[in-house]
Amino acid sequence: xxxxxRLQRHGKKGKPFYWIVAADARSKRxxxxxxxxGIYNPNTNPATIELDVNGAVTWLQNGxxxxxxxxxxxxxxxxxxxxxxxxxxxxxxxxxxxxxxKFTAWLEEKTGKVDSKKDGLAKADADAKAKALxxxxxxxxxxxxxxxxxxxxxxxxxxxxxxxxxxxxxxEEE
Numbered sequence: 001x002x003x004x005x006r007l008q009r010h011g012k013k014g015k016p017f018y019w020i021v022a023a024d025a026r027s028k029r030x031x032x033x034x035x036x037x038g039i040y041n042p043n044t045n046p047a048t049i050e051l052d053v054n055g056a057v058t059w060l061q062n063g064x065x066x067x068x069x070x071x072x073x074x075x076x077x078x079x080x081x082x083x084x085x086x087x088x089x090x091x092x093x094x095x096x097x098x099x100x101x102k103f104t105a106w107l108e109e110k111t112g113k114v115d116s117k118k119d120g121l122a123k124a125d126a127d128a129k130a131k132a133l134x135x136x137x138x139x140x141x142x143x144x145x146x147x148x149x150x151x152x153x154x155x156x157x158x159x160x161x162x163x164x165x166x167x168x169x170x171x172e173e174e
Contacts, residue, residue, distance in 0.1 A: 004025045005020065005063065005066040006023060007021075007040065008033060020040055038050045045121060079147055083102060085102060
């Protein structure tokens with residue numbers, strides 16, 4: 001029975017959410033599967049991926065073929081590297097400890113890159129909010145100044161209207 005590691009679509013229209021599954025190649029896309037290996041949510045930035053790396057490596061060692069997208073996800077999470085290192089251990093090229101050390105170092109580097117991207121996105125979002133707040137304050141100050149100027153003009157016009165008849169009366173008496 002040929003086994004594929006592939007994505008199984010869930011979620012509503014326009015908001016996809018995927019399960020990463022090991023399934024018989026002959027089953028339907030969203031049909032029966034052998035094992036659920038993780039989830040993939042492309043709606044978030046960066047995309048949310050939760051993967052059972054050891055389970056995926058077990059399936060890869062047993063001959064499961066990942067689809068192109070699933071292969072990219074497995075590579076991103078390190079399952080393909082771990083499978084490659086396990087092959088090196090089987091052939092005697094390196095020891096289990098060396099393979100685990102290489103995988104751990106790669107995982108820490110990858111985590112650092114993802115965290116820096118999240119920090120960059122959070123900083124950009126904070127900057128955008130601060131810029132929007134400054135623009136809103138400028139508009140509000142301009143609106144307040146215009147209202148104060150209009151009020152001052154109205155007050156001056158009212159004083160002028162009140163002062164004009166009194167001056168005419170004093171001029172007539174002389």
